[in-house]
Every structure is written in structure tokens, then in C-alpha cells.
Amino acid sequence: MNACQKKPRLNIFWFRRDLRLKDNKGLYEALMGEMPVLPIFIFDPLILGRLENASDARVEFIFKKLQEINESLQEKQKASIQIFFDEPLKVFEKLLKEYEIQSVYTNEDYEPYALLRDGKVQAFLESKGKSLKRFKDQVIFGPDEVLKSDSTPYLVFTPFSKSWKKKLKSKDLDPHRSEDHLDHVYKQKPTSLQSLKDLSFHKSNISFPGKSLYKSRLKEYGETRNFPALEHGTSRIGLHLRFGTVSVRHCVQVARENSKDWLNELIWREFFMMILFHFPHSENEVFKSTYSKIPWREDQEDFRRWCEGKTGYPLVDAGMRELVQTGYMHNRVRMLVASFLCKHLLISWKWGERFFAKHLLDFELASNVGNWQWAAGTGVDAAPYFRIFNPSTQFKKFDPDEEYVTQWVPEWKSEKYVEPMVDHEFARRRALKAYKENMESKK
DNA sequence: TTTTGAGTTGTTCGA
């Protein structure tokens, strides 16, 4: 750039897991600032590198949403979003050369990697006299906002949820009208986005769920949520909450008005985010050290059968096949397959957690780790170790018309179907013994 | 400081 030429002065809004123009807190704050706002998104090679699959549907989803944002900006403001494929620090280095930047605005992200990354970016920007401004957007209450009276984190869900709900009463859930101020976006020549192929990713054949919340159905959520055959028994909003294509304030507003049970699920989401924030080691290690000595079986062959949905237990297999084929699994079945892996097969929750991470479109690290540890009995406020789901009983209870199982395991009644890979009673006793005998005594 | 009540989602056994 010519030294005489003045660099454009602006602020940056960095999209991450908040891919919407509407009710976006950080974007709203950026647009309220004095400078025009340049929206950017960064595909971080460190994150992409973790994905094993060249057609990871989540990358496709992000890409699709970025295109929608871009089209919307071009249409309304003749502006566009800039997309980068590089390490965040290098991207900001480059941007600082090109523009006279005052501040970078973004929304808070509480995952261990994100915190580390944002800390580095902040230090870098500050070393150049700029600032990184972070706003709370993906939760109603951040990890330090709902604490016990002694200022330490809650470790039990129910008192946490009571405290959370009490705080919600005086909480304003009105949307931040970011979409009304898009005229403050920095105008530049529209650029067309690169394609997925530039990322060496290609299209999957997975279809994405819509983000509509059906209020009349949510009213029945408490009664319908345990039946995987019902398409709208649950909200199916996880993917949109993960990538911020829906606002959590909107969800909580709808939940408050329509379903206390669903509101509780949204509180679980924040409970586990809070837990992972305060106890980052729980991402990889058991939360309760009492259970750190369980002799997990490292049986690749048994694990493979579980992954492929060939355990011989119809409801378990239906769930696993639904997951691999669609990127989704009904919550009731998630609990069952998790219990089956940890208890019946005595395989570490961590193996299951990684498999879910790879396949779930709605994969949320905190919830995934929290719920797997819950199923294994090793987590915060977890299921007691002796609670072992009976896969046949669960089938009778929650898929009484055999509709869900027949959809995913059509051969389950025929001779072609595999024998149960392990006898329930045998597995149950083995698990009870393994947990009981390997509990660390208290010091 | 001590006490007390409670704690996501189950299953099995025996009276």
C-alpha cells in the first residue's frame, strides 16, 4: 500500500459461533461504535485440522450461513463479509496492515481452546494499541454469574437451576437490534465467497434441520420428549444454538412461556458450560476422582460394533445408525447408547465422547463432555454408578410402536439381525463389580 | 459450625 494513501479507519466484528445478523450482542455493540464495521470470519486451521472428514457437514453449515449473511449484507448495504483461512493472529496482523483499526468486537466463547486463542489475540491487539472487546451473547448467564453464596461454582444442578431462574426474573430478554443498524457496516466492493472446495471440504449429503420453534409442540415437550419416533417431540434446535443461528435469548423467552421442562434443558446447557469453564480438566479426565481407576476395556472390536450400530440391541443400534446417517440422535437414545457403552461394554466415556464429537451436528463440547460423564457416573451430579439402563426395557417403554427402531434397523425382527453382543444380566453384574471394586476410597 | 434435606432421565428383587 502506498504510504501516502490513508488506510481506511474502522472497527472489526469477528463472527465465530454467532452466525446471525439479528439479535447479536457483539455485532450490535460494534455497530453502535463510531467507526464503520468490517465483518469477518476466520476458518481456523487448528479447528479444521481436528476434523477427520473432508465432507464435515458442520463446515458446510457454517459456509452456508456465511453466504446468507453475505447476501443479506450485499442486498441491504452493498457490503460484504470477509472470510479468512488462516490462524487468527496472522489474520489480524494482515488486517492491521490494511486498515486503521480501533477495536475488534466479538462475542465471548467459554471453551478452553477459545479462551486461549482469544487471550493471545487480545494480547497481540493490545501490544499494537488496539483492543479486543468481548460481549456475552451465547448464554443468558456467563460462567461467573450464577455462583453459590460463597462465590464458588455450583456442582449440583437443581440448586444451580433455582438460582438461575431467580436471576432470570429480573432479566431483560429483549433482542439487541443489531439488524436495524447495518448501515454502519463498512462499504466495500462486494466480494464473492470462496467455495467449500477451497477449504478442501466438499458437500455432505446431510440435510440441516430448520430453526423454527413450534410453540404448541413445546407446550407438550414434557410428555413427548422421551419418544424418539416423534419428529417434533423435542425442539431439535441444538445445531442452531451451537452456531448461533438462533438467539439464546429468543429460545429462553419461548421456553419461559411454553415449557418449564425445556427451559431446564437450556439451563443444563449453561450449567455444563459453567462447569467446563471452571474445571477445564473435565474435558479429558473424570470429574470425580473416585472413579479414576475404573479398568475400561480397550476393546476396539466391541467399540466398532457400537459405532456401527451392530450391538444386537435394537434401540441402541437404531440410535447409532441415526447418528451416523443424519448427524443427529434423539436425546433419550443418546442416554441409552452412552450407558450401554460405559456400563455394558465397560468402554471409556471418552471414546464415546469423541465419536459423538465427530458425528453430531449439534456437538457442543461442554454438553457432550458433561453428559457423557453423567452417563458414566463420573461427572458432576451424575447418574449413580449402579443405574444401568436395560436396553430392552427402554425399547418397550419409549418406542412402544417399534416405529423408530424399524425406521433405522429394518431387519431387527428378521434372522439377518445380529445376536446381542453381550448378555444384559452378565454385563450388568460385570459393570457393578468393576465400579464397586475400583472406587477410590476417600482420604 | 453443625445439622439437615436433597440429589435429571433406572432396574431388580422380594414381600
Next chain:
DNA sequence: GTCGAACAACTCAAA
């Protein structure tokens, strides 16, 4: 067939 207890104590949170 129904129902409460056992599964196993322990820890958390608040009074």
C-alpha cells in the same frame, strides 16, 4: 400385579 427398598454411601447447599 404392585410397591417399596436396595443398589451405596456421599456430597452438596443452605439454614
